[in-house]
Amino acid sequence: MSCIEQLKYRLYLERTSFKEAREYIEKNSEEVYYVDPGYRIFKDYYIIGIPPVAMGVRGKELLFTYVKPCHGTFVMGLDSDEEIARLRENEARKVKGSLKKADKAKAESSSPLASFADIYRK
Numbered sequence: 001m002s003c004i005e006q007l008k009y010r011l012y013l014e015r016t017s018f019k020e021a022r023e024y025i026e027k028n029s030e031e032v033y034y035v036d037p038g039y040r041i042f043k044d045y046y047i048i049g050i051p052p053v054a055m056g057v058r059g060k061e062l063l064f065t066y067v068k069p070c071h072g073t074f075v076m077g078l079d080s081d082e083e084i085a086r087l088r089e090n091e092a093r094k095v096k097g098s099l100k101k102a103d104k105a106k107a108e109s110s111s112p113l114a115s116f117a118d119i120y121r122k
Contacts, residue, residue, distance in 0.1 A: 029056025
């Protein structure tokens, strides 16, 4: 097993929570895939976290969370066409478009929300 620190990676968030890491990946990726904890990447590394664990694709870069014991959760990016292709093939049913596009579409098509009283009115 090799060390992830030997790979050419970029750090985007350091010592953060799983929730903040997931939100960062969702907002900064063109494609978002949700994997189960224990999903293997780069043959030797396992993704750990609290489900849903987001992995993002931005161009040729794979964004994912990395947990380093005693140091916390990090959001890392690595260029890997092979790993992105494997992720797309294995997790295609779990894909979600970028939240940037989803937020815009939601704002355009949202209907007024019902009030609490309207929901429970008989």
